[in-house]
Each structure stands twice: as structure tokens, then as C-alpha cells.
Amino acid sequence: MASTTTLPPAPASAPGPRGDERMGRRSPFQKLLGRPEVGALVGAVVLFIFFSFVSSTFLQPNAFATVLYGSSTIGIMAVGVSLLMIGGEFDLSAGVAVISSALTASMFSWYFSMNVWVGVALALVVSLGIGFVNGYILVKTKLPSFIVTLATFLMLTGLNLALTRAIGGSVSSPSIANMDGFASARAVFASDLNVGGVDIKIPILYWVILVLIASWILLRTKVGNWIFASGGDANAARAVGVPVTKTKIGLFMAVGFCGWFLGMHNLFAFDAVQSGEGVGNEFLYIIAAVIGGCLLTGGYGSAVGGAIGAFIFGMANKGIVYAQWNPDWFKFFLGLMLLLATIVNLIVKRRAELK
Amino acid sequence: MKKFSWRKAALVAAVVPMMALSACSSQGGKPADSANAAGGGQAVSTPRIKVALITHAPSGDTFWDIVRKGAEEAAAKDNVDLQYLNDPDAGRQSQLVQQAIDQKVDGIAVTLATPDALKDVLKKAEDAGIPVVSLNAGEDVSAKLGAFTHFGSNETLAGAAVGTQLAAQGFKHPVCVIQAQGHVGLEARCAGVKQKVPGTEILYVNGQDMTSVQSTATAKLQATKDADVIIGLGAPITITLLKSVTDASSSAKVASFDLNAELAQDIVDGKVLFTVDQQPWLQGYMSIDAIWQNKRGGFKIGGGQPVLTGPAIVDKSNAQDVLKFAQQGLR
Numbered sequence: 001m002a003s004t005t006t007l008p009p010a011p012a013s014a015p016g017p018r019g020d021e022r023m024g025r026r027s028p029f030q031k032l033l034g035r036p037e038v039g040a041l042v043g044a045v046v047l048f049i050f051f052s053f054v055s056s057t058f059l060q061p062n063a064f065a066t067v068l069y070g071s072s073t074i075g076i077m078a079v080g081v082s083l084l085m086i087g088g089e090f091d092l093s094a095g096v097a098v099i100s101s102a103l104t105a106s107m108f109s110w111y112f113s114m115n116v117w118v119g120v121a122l123a124l125v126v127s128l129g130i131g132f133v134n135g136y137i138l139v140k141t142k143l144p145s146f147i148v149t150l151a152t153f154l155m156l157t158g159l160n161l162a163l164t165r166a167i168g169g170s171v172s173s174p175s176i177a178n179m180d181g182f183a184s185a186r187a188v189f190a191s192d193l194n195v196g197g198v199d200i201k202i203p204i205l206y207w208v209i210l211v212l213i214a215s216w217i218l219l220r221t222k223v224g225n226w227i228f229a230s231g232g233d234a235n236a237a238r239a240v241g242v243p244v245t246k247t248k249i250g251l252f253m254a255v256g257f258c259g260w261f262l263g264m265h266n267l268f269a270f271d272a273v274q275s276g277e278g279v280g281n282e283f284l285y286i287i288a289a290v291i292g293g294c295l296l297t298g299g300y301g302s303a304v305g306g307a308i309g310a311f312i313f314g315m316a317n318k319g320i321v322y323a324q325w326n327p328d329w330f331k332f333f334l335g336l337m338l339l340l341a342t343i344v345n346l347i348v349k350r351r352a353e354l355k
Numbered sequence: 356m357k358k359f360s361w362r363k364a365a366l367v368a369a370v371v372p373m374m375a376l377s378a379c380s381s382q383g384g385k386p387a388d389s390a391n392a393a394g395g396g397q398a399v400s401t402p403r404i405k406v407a408l409i410t411h412a413p414s415g416d417t418f419w420d421i422v423r424k425g426a427e428e429a430a431a432k433d434n435v436d437l438q439y440l441n442d443p444d445a446g447r448q449s450q451l452v453q454q455a456i457d458q459k460v461d462g463i464a465v466t467l468a469t470p471d472a473l474k475d476v477l478k479k480a481e482d483a484g485i486p487v488v489s490l491n492a493g494e495d496v497s498a499k500l501g502a503f504t505h506f507g508s509n510e511t512l513a514g515a516a517v518g519t520q521l522a523a524q525g526f527k528h529p530v531c532v533i534q535a536q537g538h539v540g541l542e543a544r545c546a547g548v549k550q551k552v553p554g555t556e557i558l559y560v561n562g563q564d565m566t567s568v569q570s571t572a573t574a575k576l577q578a579t580k581d582a583d584v585i586i587g588l589g590a591p592i593t594i595t596l597l598k599s600v601t602d603a604s605s606s607a608k609v610a611s612f613d614l615n616a617e618l619a620q621d622i623v624d625g626k627v628l629f630t631v632d633q634q635p636w637l638q639g640y641m642s643i644d645a646i647w648q649n650k651r652g653g654f655k656i657g658g659g660q661p662v663l664t665g666p667a668i669v670d671k672s673n674a675q676d677v678l679k680f681a682q683q684g685l686r
Contacts, residue, residue: 057578066577066602070570113384161415170684171420172591175617179383199602269598270565272617274591276415277563317567318574321558328536
């Protein structure tokens with residue numbers, strides 16, 4: 001794979017964020033406009049200013065920590081989902097896979113009376129396994145990811161219910177709060193950090209770290225180029241030696257990893273998990289990624305964009321509560337933002353193509 | 356790629372048992388003595404009948420699990436072949452009823468959360484001579500739709516019961532948390548509370564995502580400093596609200612609807628003021644048993660009137676007794 005340094009910019013329709021000499025001649029402002037997350041960034045700033053004005057609570061440190069926490073539980077998943085979407089696929093099983101992971105950890109430790117860390121490790125294997133199976137079936141059958149992950153979504157939903165009932169005799173997993181290892185696992189996955197008198201939930205920290213890692217992979221490594229190339233035009237990428245199969249399976253496993261992480265947070269924050277949860281959340285992750293500038297067609301987007309998308313979601317969701325508005329309008333508001341963000345992305349992308 | 360997965364499989368195969376050997380939890384987990392709780396009683400000797408229990412429950416909901424357990428225990432005792440079916444979609448729930456009619460069941464127990472969607476199909480059941488019992492939702496339309504009796508707790512009454520309790524304890528500004536926007540029964544509960552305590556505010560959360568429930572409720576409590584009590588409409592939601600109260604450093608107390616073992620424990624510990632139990636186990640049990648009794652002797656429990664299974668208030672004074680039943684999944 002010595003040729004990767006001379007890899008052509010992923011497909012003409014989607015100039016990669018770097019490695020394209022045409023970008024070099026532009027002013028910094030033009031450069032900024034070419035970034036996939038610019039639409040979302042503008043939206044986020046507008047929303048932030050807006051809610052700071054309509055609600056006096058919104059900017060208080062504790063309230064803002066709550067907004068960030070609400071964003072982080074979407075955002076952690078949006079990291080994996082954004083990468084996957086840049087790679088040209090998406091994952092409808094991501095929402096329930098989070099619960100599958102939490103249930104695996106809790107049911108396994110409970111049933112065999114194990115230290116909960118054993119369950120946590122097993123859940124990681126299962127989560128990566130779900131991602132692997134998704135990716136493997138996808139590349140082997142060449143079916144669209146819509147079909148493959150929809151099938152996994154349905155199977156996981158069924159397995160979550162059936163196995164939880166069969167093993168624990170109830171649709172909710174038994175509480176594991178008094179078991180060995182719970183305290184340390186909670187400290188890792190679901191503790192609060194006190195920063196200057198403000199309680200920061202630890203998922204916020206992990207969210208930031210995951211975004212940094214994902215951005216670094218995308219922008220500074222060979223694998224990042226592979227991801228853009230696989231999503232842009234898989235055949236062209238294959239022709240220049242990009243391991244598309246490996247990349248796509250890896251991306252699904254990355255979503256699995258994020259799912260494991262969030263699943264562990266859910267489990268250790270609430271010590272029991274209801275097996276019917278998680279359905280519908282996959283769309284929130286996809287919405288976050290799309291608002292953040294990832295194209296449904298692949299090959300374009302950024303990890304930071306997904307994070308901004310999640311942040312917009314968190315601000316809108318919590319902001320409406322702080323502003324004491326009628327929450328009936330929330331879904332409408334979210335839909336409108338999705339539409340606006342995508343239109344802005346479209347315009348920016350067309351401009352970029354013209355130049 | 357294949358090689359890669361094998362390597363991982365081998366790693367897992369090696370590491371997991373190794374860790375497992377040295378990693379048993381000294382406490383908690385599955386009770387070693389798994390006593391068989393599935394009702395050991397004797398069954399009646401009447402001919403075996405087939406009864407369908409068709410609910411609007413979303414799969415994986417703890418409340419409905421208790422209803423189902425009650426129905427299963429009645430079925431075991433009454434020599435009933437019980438078929439449990441559920442679909443939250445009104446149209447599909449009516450199709451399930453149709454399927455039960457097609458199978459010529461001896462009785463149908465059904466929840467009437469969406470009476471209009473079930474009206475026609477229940478007429479067909481009546482025409483086919485299949486006795487129908489309604490449960491949980493639809494008290495006021497039950498008789499009109501041809502059910503010979505109804506088992507449930509009136510949601511508005513239950514809400515009012517909570518409101519009365521709160522008003523008596525001097526609360527002025529409750530936040531009533533609805534985990535499924537547009538759910539008629541849940542809206543009725545909060546409306547009942549509001550009837551007695553006019554200062555009640557409603558908060559909508561996404562019940563499919565506990566982290567979101569927690570953060571949204573935290574946001575609400577941070578924004579509403581004068582909120583003096585927050586009410587969860589389901590046991591798992593209430594337990595999550597407790598964390599929100601802590602996170603928001605709010606002085607609000609917590610009250611609840613429905614019950615599970617953890618919530619019963621929280622009431623014993625004084626973390627939750629009280630809960631209103633509509634005794635779902637009874638709803639399941641009575642529905643199946645009523646159909647059997649109807650077959651057995653033509654009995655009509657309630658004499659055409661709905662039979663109320665609640666509201667039963669569980670507070671510190673009786674939580675200890677309720678707890679042991681909750682731990683068995685009965686309350």
C-alpha cells in the first residue's frame with residue numbers, strides 16, 4: 001500500500017478536506033466555507049445565542065453541563081456513525097445495539113454471579129461482533145446497508161426481549177448494583193467529575209476524546225484516506241489499492257465500539273436496563289451526523305460535524321425545557337433544523353464543486 | 356479478514372474463561388437456589404379452553420410483564436391455553452384480535468387504549484359468540500364495545516388520588532413527567548394530578564432512552580426552582596428521576612405511579628414519597644379468570660360495571676409488605 005500517499009482525492013464530487021492542492025490557494029475564509037461542518041457550526045452558534053437570550057438558566061454552568069450531557073449520549077454514537085457515513089454506509093441497528101451491549105454485560109454477570117468487569121469485557125466482544133457481522137454480511141452480499149442493518153436491528157430487538165425474559169424471567173435486567181466490580185465500573189463509565197463546583201458527567205469527557213481520536217484518524221492517517229475513498233467511490237478506491245472490505249467492516253466495528261461505550265454508561269448509571277429501550281435512537285445518531293454535514297451518499301463529512309450535530313440536538317432538546325416552552329413543538333423544530341442544515345450543506349457543497 | 360476474526364475468536368476463547376475463573380462476584384447475581392416461582396398450585400379439572408390476551412403494550416415494558424405474569428398464573432390454575440399478543444399500533448392490535456377470532460378462541464381479553472380502532476373487530480367477536488373482557492384501558496367504552504366486564508384502574512382517578520395526597524402534604528408545584536408524548540392514559544394521570552393541584556406542570560421525555568430522561572428532567576429542575584415535587588408515571592422512570600433531583604441539587608421530592616421491586620425499596624428507604632399502584636398483576640389474572648368463570652357458570656363479575664383494580668397507594672406505612680411481593684414480580 002505504498003501508493004496511498006499519492007491517492008487521488010476521493011471522487012470528484014467530494015473533495016477530501018486535505019491533500020487537494022486546489023484548496024491551498026484559497027483564503028482561510030473560503031477554506032472554512034469548504035468544511036463539511038460549516039453549516040452545522042453556524043446553526044449551533046445561532047441556536048446557542050438564541051437560547052442564551054430566551055432563557056436565563058441556559059448559560060448557568062450547571063445547566064450547561066446538563067446540555068452537554070444530553071448531547072454527549074447522542075454524540076458518542078454520532079462519532080462512530082459519522083465515520084461510517086463518510087465511509088458510505090449507515091447503521092440502523094446502532095440504537096438497539098447499545099441496549100444489547102448493556103444487557104449482555106448485566107445478564108452475563110448476574111446469571112453466572114461474576115465480577116461485572118467480566119460482563120463488561122464480554123459486552124465489548126459482543127458489540128464488536130455485531131459490527132463485524134453487519135460489515136461482513138454487507139461486503140459479502142453487496143446488499144445495501146439499509147437492508148443488512150435493518151435486519152440486524154430487528155434481530156437484536158427480538159434477542160434483547162427474548163433472552164432477557166428467558167434468562168432473568170422479566171423484561172428488565174436485574175439490578176447488579178451490589179455485585180463485585182460495580183463500584184469501579186461505575187467510576188469509569190458513569191461518574192461525575194467536579195470541575196470548579198460544576199458536576200461534569202464523565203461521558204462528556206469521553207465524547208470529546210472520541211471526537212479527537214476520530215478526527216485525527218480521518219485527517220492525519222492512511223486509514224482516514226481509506227474511509228473517504230471507500231465512501232466516495234468504492235470501485236475506484238479498490239482500483240488504487242484501498243482495502244475497502246477491511247475499511248467498511250472496521251467502520252461497523254467502530255460503531256459497535258461506541259455502542260459498547262454508551263451501553264456501559266447506561267448500565268452503570270441506572271444499574272438495570274429495560275430490554276425494550278433504544279428503538280428509534282439510531283435515527284437520532286444519523287440525524288446528528290447529517291446535521292453535522294455528513295452526506296448520506298458517503299465520501300464527505302467530518303467527526304467534528306457529527307459532534308456539532310449532537311450538540312445542536314442537545315441544545316434544542318434541553319433548551320426548549322429551559323425556555324419553558326411547550327414541548328409539543330420539539331420534533332417539528334428538530335425536523336426544521338435537519339432540513340435547514342442539509343440545505344446549507346448542499347449549497348456549500350455545490351459551491352465547492354463549482355470552484 | 357477471515358483470519359483476523361479467527362484470531363480474535365481464539366483470543367476471546369482463551370481470555371474469557373481465564374478471567375471468568377478468577378472473577379466470581381462475592382455477592383449479588385442469580386440466586387443459587389432458583390426456587391420455582393411459577394405457581395405450584397393445583398389446576399382445575401374443567402375442559403381446556405383457549406384464551407387470547409391482546410394488549411397495546413410495547414415489547415419489553417416492565418409494567419406489562421407483570422400483567423402477563425398474572426394472566427399466566429390464572430391460565431395455569433384454570434387449565435387455560437393462554438396466548439399473549441401485543442402491538443402498540445392500534446391497527447395491528449385489531450388485526451391480532453381478528454386472528455384470535457379466526458383461531459376460534461374461547462375468550463378474548465383486550466386492552467382498549469384505542470377504542471375506535473377495535474370497535475369493528477370486537478363486533479365480529481360478539482357475532483362469533485366469543486366472550487370479551489377488557490382490561491387496563493377503556494373503562495368507559497368497555498360495555499359499549501361488547502365486553503362483559505372491565506378490569507382496570509381509572510387513570511384520571513389515579514391521578515386525582517396522587518393530587519389529593521400531594522395537596523394534603525402541602526405541595527404546590529408538581530412536575531408531572533410523561534414518557535410517551537400523546538399517550539392518552541398518561542395524559543389522563545397528569546390531568547388528574549392537575550385537577551387537585553392546579554400548579555402542576557407537564558414535562559415530556561423520551562422513555563426509550565434513560566440517559567435522555569435523566570438529562571431532560573435535570574434541565575427542567577434546574578429551570579424550575581420552585582418545583583417542590585416531581586412525579587414519574589412508571590417505576591423505571593421514577594428511579595431515573597431520583598438521579599435528576601440529585602444532579603440538579605433540587606429540593607423537590609419524588610412521587611410515582613406503578614411499582615417494581617426497586618421502587619418499593621426506595622419507598623421503604625424514604626427516597627420516594629409514595630406510589631399509586633393500579634395492581635397490574637390483578638388486571639391480568641382477573642381477566643383470564645373472569646373468562647373462565649364465565650365459561651364455568653355464566654358468571655359476570657361486576658354485574659356489567661367495571662371492576663377497579665386500583666388506585667392503591669403504597670407509601671412508607673405499607674411498602675415493607677409490598678416489597679416482598681414486588682421482588683417476586685407480583686406488584
